[in-house]
Amino acid sequence: MLNQRMIQLGTNRSAIRELFEFGKHYEHDHGEGSVLDFSLGNPSAPLPEVAEKVMRELIGVKGVHDYTSAPGDIAARKLLAASLDRRFGGEFTFNHLYMTMGASAALTIAFCALTSEEDEIVLLAPYFPEYMVFAQRAGAKVVVVSADEEFNPDFEQLERAINPHTALVVVNSPNNPSGKVYSRATLERLADILTAKSQEIGHPVYLVSDEPYREITYGAEVAWIPSIYPDTVVCYSWSKSLSLPGERIGYVAVNPACRHADDIIAAVAGAGRSLGYVCASSLFQRVVASLPDTTCDVNVYKTNRDLLYTALNGMGYHCISPDGAFYLMVKSPLGDGQDFSDRAKELGLLIVPGESFGVKDWVRIAYCVPKERIERAIPLFEKLAPAHE
């Protein structure tokens, strides 16, 4: 009767959420600022003013709060498809876009659409831990491929991992948790492997490109993956680019050049329906369609990254300067990431152990926080620094 797997998922929160909830309760008991929380990717750059303006204008407009078609309002999707084509030179039409309630919904839908029971999903470490949960919902098996010390995929391991059961590989660049942005050369090598392997096993291995951080970069090129590997399905969210993660608005975009594109489009719609998604927020569909090229002020994150990376590097920590997103990975000076996270927590510093990202010797610091919080954290990181061990 009661589903034990669901009880377990509801009881054992993700490591990220566990720390975040701990921090909220601790602050509630000990006062604001009593804990320095770097756990959650809650954007700190303000919502762009133009987005506020657009929202205000749309509220109450006739029809704006009605049901849209299940894949989304056609006019909104036309604007968004045109924006993709303008920026990336694709051939997207509204029909290739399915509006979703954020990237998590998009990924769950894509996994359910692109896999059948017992198929395999390949994740490239480090990866967003909830991929595991979404894959389980699809009934698919997860295979993890390790990264090298620069957070590039171990390509030989990838080649060995792909077999006739492989349905898709997930790419997330800019990456959560590492901030890594794959170079064009890396993506081309990935595409070459997937092309050869698809031919070898007799069916396409799709790339699911999870791109909520596409616009959160500090100069590095974020190559448009569908132009490098045609069998790509893009999952996008405006949570980070417009700083409205609570509003849950994103899409699944099926590359027109995908093999079986029409079937994928149908399967995406079917998966959305069967997961209880009726349509994405009708208001926010229009908000994002009105602002297809707007991004929050990324300099807020760049300032934080520079401050934090320089400080930690100077203290002798091993970390890699992130080119995008708003996370920094630090190798645990204690060997195990969990030990480091525990020690930090004793000092009131909340950083997420790397194990659930598939890199257990690391911790993730989400630096999408007020700058002052980083300044207050630096002396605490100093206390924990390798030199002091």
Added chain:
Amino acid sequence: MLNQRMIQLGTNRSAIRELFEFGKHYEHDHGEGSVLDFSLGNPSAPLPEVAEKVMRELIGVKGVHDYTSAPGDIAARKLLAASLDRRFGGEFTFNHLYMTMGASAALTIAFCALTSEEDEIVLLAPYFPEYMVFAQRAGAKVVVVSADEEFNPDFEQLERAINPHTALVVVNSPNNPSGKVYSRATLERLADILTAKSQEIGHPVYLVSDEPYREITYGAEVAWIPSIYPDTVVCYSWSKSLSLPGERIGYVAVNPACRHADDIIAAVAGAGRSLGYVCASSLFQRVVASLPDTTCDVNVYKTNRDLLYTALNGMGYHCISPDGAFYLMVKSPLGDGQDFSDRAKELGLLIVPGESFGVKDWVRIAYCVPKERIERAIPLFEKLAPAHE
């Protein structure tokens, strides 16, 4: 690889959506008003002005567009739980409420939480067709219990239908598609049967009460089901009560007196997580929490009901005056509901055949439309009336 079941669900739309999309395309080709669409439950009562005002005030407020806790913002849930307790005398706290993206999400989550593979879900005809899709997502088997001619459940059939595999029974009163509001006596009889059967089979048979139409009534008492049958989980949506169906905001409420309430609360959270729901819209959580007792102007629907029912009844149609929701069921004068729907469609009148609601001899008319549309439809119904056959 590509999931054939998802392709099928995405290709074969529901009968309701099929007609709705037909109507949109027909109007696009032949001009506005060229078709009289009674297919979809898209509310026609305007969004209450106070709701617009609240939305405007909330936009851009610090933190309003951030992630909330997965079950929803605690302050919002406290306000909503207090409203339930004030109105219905329960003992809900914020902890019993899990905010969702509308009732479809709430139902999918509840089905996934309350059933395990191979369990059975009992539906009382006539029922909302998407229940079938949500049950399939949960991996549960559906058992349908017929209604009598007044749309009350066939209680003897219900007793026979419940067996050790039965996990839950779904109640939807006021009902889509019939507009039926179960009397207190009917609900008490239902509760008696479920209580006896739960004891007999050795585990609780839960009631899942789907209540998006709770406030859309024309004088009939809508009894508060948790007070009649403690093992009840309520699925609610503001789509109809505030006329914002596109915004997808609702909740799952676990009755505090439910057996295993804590496990159900955990399983609901787990199911939401595993279906890709991160949190319900953070803006709309606050909007509805600010207006816990506000309802759109129901008189709009009452006027339509009276006009339509009186006209159809006068033409000799067999129909039952609905006490709630905004649907009217008419028995097909041609025997089969599909035939009647087809004949009506030839005249440009879109009404949904009853088969997918589990009552194949009927059609559903959604009268949540501008009154003028009903006035224009009456002569067409006259042409199809029983007297003319």
